[in-house]
Amino acid sequence: MSALIHALAFGGGFVIMSLELLGGRVLAPYFGGSIYVWGSIITVFMASLALGYLLGGRWSLRSPSLGRFGGIFLAGAVLLYPLVYFGEPAMIWIFEAIEDPRYGSLAASMLLFVCPTLMLGMISPYAVRLAITTAEESGNIAGRLYFVSTTGSALGTLGTSFYFVLWWEINTILGLLTAALLLMGAAALAANWMRRPSRTR
């Protein structure tokens, strides 16, 4: 159970940074490769993650369960995949509406990435809540979860920038990330279902 939570925290970290890196590629055809395009993306990801941490922590107060934890992943997948379809028209619309490429890229990053990133940000605090059983070990477990999720982020960054973009199209990678989130969500739901009899004792 603890191993599963750690694995899911790792996967969440992986998907977040892979998505952030793809963000630059998604925006470049409309807003270029200037430094403020990366600035917009990083700003939006940081702000969305911050909000996600807050909401994830809040949500963990109400009867936390592996099932609900899995729900975060499924919701993340549902919010992520539409990028493939509405990304282009959204960017065309913003490009027409906002002349200044700084605010254009900021608006586009917000429209495209706030929802999935916010949802994925909820993973970390929720995982901490599920993994901790006593106050003494709370720091140790939180540290370990940060360790695996940030390691996942590091590998997501490396894998995407070194290999994935060389092998696959951006939309294919977005599809794979979505599939990974669905799988992780399903794994959490399955584990929750199998644990159910023992929980009633």
Added chain:
Amino acid sequence: MSQFGPLMLGLVLLHSVSVAPRAWGETIHRERSLYQTVLVSKRGHLLCLQFSQRRNHRLQSCRDERHRQRLALTYTKMMMSALLLNPAPGRILIVGLGGGSLPMALAALYPQASIDVVEIDRAVVEAARRYFGFQEDAGLKVHVQDARVFTRRTSGDGPAYDLIMLDAFGADYIPEHLMTQEFLQEAKALLREGGVLAANTFASSKLYDHESVTYHEVFGPFLHLRSAQSGNRIILAARSPLPSLMTLSSRAAELAEALDPYGVNIQNYPARLTSKVDWDTEARILTDQYAPANLLKER
């Protein structure tokens, strides 16, 4: 004398080893900009702009202090071969300013022409003004902007240019969104009838195949020209069918005198320009979805 041979060779090797990693000449100006290291250095009569201090640096732009009008680098001369496809461009777009030698030469050659230069890095524009005598005027304007954003904004006005020069690819970094099918389609849509796009790009690596199939997909057959020494490759792609060798040669003869002061021996080029397909036609086309140009260049 002969016993000094090995010693001399040793000294020469030692010298090249100790000197090579440093700047190419005497450093005049060095600046870390938002995008790169902008380095102005001088060696003998040559004043040059570089964007990297690595050993395999590529000089971006040079000016010969004795002959300021003359284009000093081979690739800039090769870029002028675009004039063989359109000998009288009225509106010109240049992507990548460098030291400004190409825009200045074109502005002097075609005083009536209106020239837009798009450069992403303000530090490059300032270095060009300060060290290379680059000046804007009514007909020559610089836009500090990403080229993709500029072409998109301009595309609403319809075909606007007779000549587009793409000189934005450094040895260390390629802006990948300027080497995709979609970008080339946007650039092609900006060309007027008879317009030509000239790109300064690379003659080797896996990228050669991918870039070639991408240009071919958008423009159909195109002309290209390679420099044996510098590793540069110039691609000339046109909106209209390519002219015959005879047309190219007669245009070269007409342009020869005007281009002579710039050190461009234009009459060399018609025979060197080829439309030969010498790449792997099965290579994957570069698109906005698939654009790992920098990774492919290392292969």
